[in-house]
Amino acid sequence: MSFQSLPNELLYMISGQLRRPDLNALAQTCQQFYAFLNSTLYFDNIRLNHSSALFWAASTGSLGTIQRMLAHGADLQIRAESAAATQLGLNYLKSQNMTRKRGSARTRHTRSKKESLSFSACGETLLHRAAEWNQEAVAKYLLDNGCDMLSIDMYGYYPIQLAAHRGHESLVRLFLEKGFHPNTLSWARTDPSAIHSAVCGGYSGIVKLLLDHGADANLKGSSSNNEYSPLDLAFSEHWATKTQNILDLQNALGPEHMRGGQENCALLLIDHTAPHEIFEDDRYLLLAVKKNYVKVVQALLDLGIDPNTCLLGRRALRHAKDFKLKELVDLLEPLITPASQLKPKRKKRKTEP
Template structure:
């Protein structure tokens, strides 16, 4: 009698005597063995292999494997070495069907934390999985204000890591439970993060709450306005200025203001926007005694230098810490340009003589 012709109970008896790998091979032999043995394979995994199939399915987005495991009684709160339940990797990798199957069991803690103190909601927010964030929020069993061991919240995860999903930020803000001024492990608030990334839509959402601290400083003393000027995010800078609630003369740890950064980078539109507020101090001196005009002249940004001169409020003889003035630097640059032009002309004259 062939193995295939044996009654089902003998097939199950054989399965009791072989390894999980062998059972898996047997279930894939043909359709009959798959029909008879596949469910037994998952029962075996639950009983003898610590629900490894469910964890594997969640990490690899294998919906059918996850469903079979759950149907055969897998522990949906089983943890791997990083203290992650199947819900963590499913949320992280955007496996919406698996997340839904896990939630439908009503047997798991939705806000379970891993060895970094992170929840499935934090991972879904960080990696931009809007549908999963909504599924988790709809359970009403998640704490939107919960902090990880590195002080990340779902909102800071949504703004910090570059995905910048506007819809996710809106979902979190709409709960009215998200702290818009929470600081992460490097001291950034959601507004600082969004400003540094130049994410106009998220900046708008945060400003619309009327709760964000607009002059909060990061670990190097930058406010959101300083960040917008430093990273040349013109639209974000104008959004902040339009609130009428930002300190346009805020200084970083080197004593530089937003106007100093704009002048240093030759950012004409940003410099003009700052000057148009009528509140900008045009002659702030940083720790090295340099003014915005100094930076504009030193870096050859003529248009910005002209904007500053047109205010009539700058001193072209203002000395920095080594005694240089914008005027002396301008003369020096003019001399260098003249010398360079003269050198080029001499080179051309020499080549002409050689050809004759």
């Protein structure tokens, strides 16, 4: 009696004794075994492996696998599980809940349910995986079938932020078209919104897309740990060592690519920032000099920033000379007024009551 002529009941009993790789190999030996055993593989993956095939399919763009998993009872709302990820999520969300209890009265575009969000809501979703790996067709299918684009992963990121981090402009556009508000704040520490995430990666095209859809160039986070605007991030240096996500970006893109992109981001953000907000903070000129953002320095000077302003006790020209930035020295030197010609600031007299 040949193996192929065995009744399905016996095949099912035999399959229960095989390891998953062996069962998969057996299913591929002939069409008959494939038709019978493939369903067993899907059911076992859902029951024993927490639907890991769904996350593989979302990463690789295998829409057919996702559809077959759903036909076998998989849940699109499933979240990735691991002991380390779960504990990290619990610790982080607990700290964020404590921060939010201390509170801030500012109005933000945050999800109304977030106040009562439980720790079990933390974890990577299929939409996060598709957004990170630039699988637009999968992301569209997931959104059309009820996946929540306002879900957060264990680091506090929305799916759109992962797409912005990696420079997937078409995916960011998809989320915006599906109704994602660009000023929605997440619980991420360093980059609490999509425009922050795009600036971190130096993706000026995504920054422009978000600004065109109403993103606030001066948007800041919801806790004392992330009170940086997107413009602050374009200039800042110390934030780059804070998260593994940023370090991965630096390794993948190279620091020079990120620096050039962030300079273009800074130019876009300056164009969308009210002049009085820039004039109130003279440090932007110093930061632009320190980062050697020649085009940004020129843009700030065109806005009317005074190059004679002393920053940390010295003028911008002095900093440019210290860092040996010849192009900036040539730009600033003709604009500097000699110290002897500067009018000393008058001290205000105290009025007696």
